[in-house]
Amino acid sequence: MSLNSLWVVVEPANGSLTTTSLELLSHARTLCATVAAVTWGAGEHAAQVGEYGASTLYSVGDLAGALPGAPVAAAIAALVVAGAPDAILVPTSYDGRDIAARLSARLDRPVLTNVTGLADEDGLVSEHQIFGGTQVARARFTGEGPGIVVVRAKSFAAEPTGGAAATVVAAAVGALGATGTARITATHVEERQGPKLEEAPVVVSGGRGLGDAARYALVEEAARLLNGAAGASRAIVDAGWVPYSHQVGQTGKTVKPTVYIACGISGATQHMVGMKGSKNIVAINKDPDAPIFQIADLGIVGDVNTVLPSLIEALKSRAS
Amino acid sequence: MNVVVCVKQIPDPAAPQSLDASYNLNRSGKLILDEADTYGVEMALQLVDKAGGGEVTVVSMGSASDLAGLRNALAMGAAKAIIVSDDALRGTDALGTAKVLAAAIRRVNPDLVLAATESSDGYTGTTPVQLAELLDMPSITFAKSVTVTGDTLSVARQTEAGYDEVTAPLPAVVTVTAGVVEPRYASFKGIMAAKSKPVDILSVADLGLADQVGPAGARQAIVDVVTAEARQAGEKYVDDGDGATKIVAFLESIKVL
Numbered sequence: 123m124s125l126n127s128l129w130v131v132v133e134p135a136n137g138s139l140t141t142t143s144l145e146l147l148s149h150a151r152t153l154c155a156t157v158a159a160v161t162w163g164a165g166e167h168a169a170q171v172g173e174y175g176a177s178t179l180y181s182v183g184d185l186a187g188a189l190p191g192a193p194v195a196a197a198i199a200a201l202v203v204a205g206a207p208d209a210i211l212v213p214t215s216y217d218g219r220d221i222a223a224r225l226s227a228r229l230d231r232p233v234l235t236n237v238t239g240l241a242d243e244d245g246l247v248s249e250h251q252i253f254g255g256t257q258v259a260r261a262r263f264t265g266e267g268p269g270i271v272v273v274r275a276k277s278f279a280a281e282p283t284g285g286a287a288a289t290v291v292a293a294a295v296g297a298l299g300a301t302g303t304a305r306i307t308a309t310h311v312e313e314r315q316g317p318k319l320e321e322a323p324v325v326v327s328g329g330r331g332l333g334d335a336a337r338y339a340l341v342e343e344a345a346r347l348l349n350g351a352a353g354a355s356r357a358i359v360d361a362g363w364v365p366y367s368h369q370v371g372q373t374g375k376t377v378k379p380t381v382y383i384a385c386g387i388s389g390a391t392q393h394m395v396g397m398k399g400s401k402n403i404v405a406i407n408k409d410p411d412a413p414i415f416q417i418a419d420l421g422i423v424g425d426v427n428t429v430l431p432s433l434i435e436a437l438k439s440r441a442s
Numbered sequence: 443m444n445v446v447v448c449v450k451q452i453p454d455p456a457a458p459q460s461l462d463a464s465y466n467l468n469r470s471g472k473l474i475l476d477e478a479d480t481y482g483v484e485m486a487l488q489l490v491d492k493a494g495g496g497e498v499t500v501v502s503m504g505s506a507s508d509l510a511g512l513r514n515a516l517a518m519g520a521a522k523a524i525i526v527s528d529d530a531l532r533g534t535d536a537l538g539t540a541k542v543l544a545a546a547i548r549r550v551n552p553d554l555v556l557a558a559t560e561s562s563d564g565y566t567g568t569t570p571v572q573l574a575e576l577l578d579m580p581s582i583t584f585a586k587s588v589t590v591t592g593d594t595l596s597v598a599r600q601t602e603a604g605y606d607e608v609t610a611p612l613p614a615v616v617t618v619t620a621g622v623v624e625p626r627y628a629s630f631k632g633i634m635a636a637k638s639k640p641v642d643i644l645s646v647a648d649l650g651l652a653d654q655v656g657p658a659g660a661r662q663a664i665v666d667v668v669t670a671e672a673r674q675a676g677e678k679y680v681d682d683g684d685g686a687t688k689i690v691a692f693l694e695s696i697k698v699l
Contacts, residue, residue, distance in 0.1 A: 223571030265661030424681025432686035
């Protein structure tokens, strides 16, 4: 093995760590014998990161309301000066991207993003899906490390290896100046019914073919009846019909449900890359030549505004 | 208040895309303003309007052979444009791009820098925050709304669970998500006015960054590009009133129902 050590940024969420963080830890352990995790916040994660393969947990501690990007990057940069790993892996998330970007500029080291695969071929080689996932580009760092790698959700399986709790090492942030002045003053949790979009076994997504914003309610109702989550194409997020958090695609979330039901979505490359890993794909679109039909296991050429209400009726009558 | 908006002219996303022999995205065709950037331009115009003074400058990097995208931002109401354009920039990575944009933005000395969360051609999504670090500014990404009161910035920032209210002192960098404001269409008057608005074209030498851009500055290389395993299309039916029934049968066959 050519890799001596990898660090993985692991993101706290609701007292645990995000699934993507655990996926990265699990995969890092298959590439390299020495894996360290870096986290922040007041939670205790030594046992969990140990179970997923890390021997050391660098803890930045409570951030006192600061956005994580600048302080966590500064703490990692200070650790790198003391002894650098071969690479630093970061989950793709709102805060993960901030940390990776800050760290890249601080260390003057390149960052590779949207990574969906990582192998050791005499150094790390990353995979990136391009052109809607029709092609895969593989890349490597050519300069001095550590390179920074930002990995998309669901690229690897999260598998505990049963390791002992990691040794916790406090990581100091140091002076941040103006860069550290962004403060969270309030947190709002939006009511969500049913499973999370990335974890739902069924995802029903809507696109431009719905015709107008009000009809997105059909997508939500079908999702609810199937115990699934409602997603959206970029087109209707850009149009302001639904919030960004619903977006599936290159910009947005990667989903791999048991079944993905695309309603009035033509299948722009931007969308396909976020859902083509689904186990089964159903598409409803009135354009018989819509690209989405090229990857659909079941394609219905028809008006989503007649097919979807009938589907909802059928699901309701089964339920009763 | 003076606001810089980072914008990118990209190949039309609706047109087929390809890589050249050096694995760079083929940008030889017509370039358009990235739609994701129109939200930042609109938000900047609204903020300047609300502040009662100042102007919007769009800053870009890339080919200056086609300036239609920048003219579009000027036609919406931006006062001027700066584009760093140089053959030496071909193959520049996200950090190199941030260095170039930072050097250009320092000339404007803005109160606020806006950008999209990521471009619609490269999708790297790190340049704005790299830029913030280089400019020694706080950054707030994934903004759903932005207000400025005095020299304090307040942002509703998208999170997994909902949103956070985040504040920072100006100057700062903010990335805006799409759909949060409705970008205006350029008026005929705006389009005519844009033709005479200043567009500064700078070279890498102007900014003193020669050794930090291009493939050498990127310190990364594409190993190869291979065709992904294609997913096979399954059955396709024209809806004859039985579309929903077919879907239900399919969901039963995969045991979702």
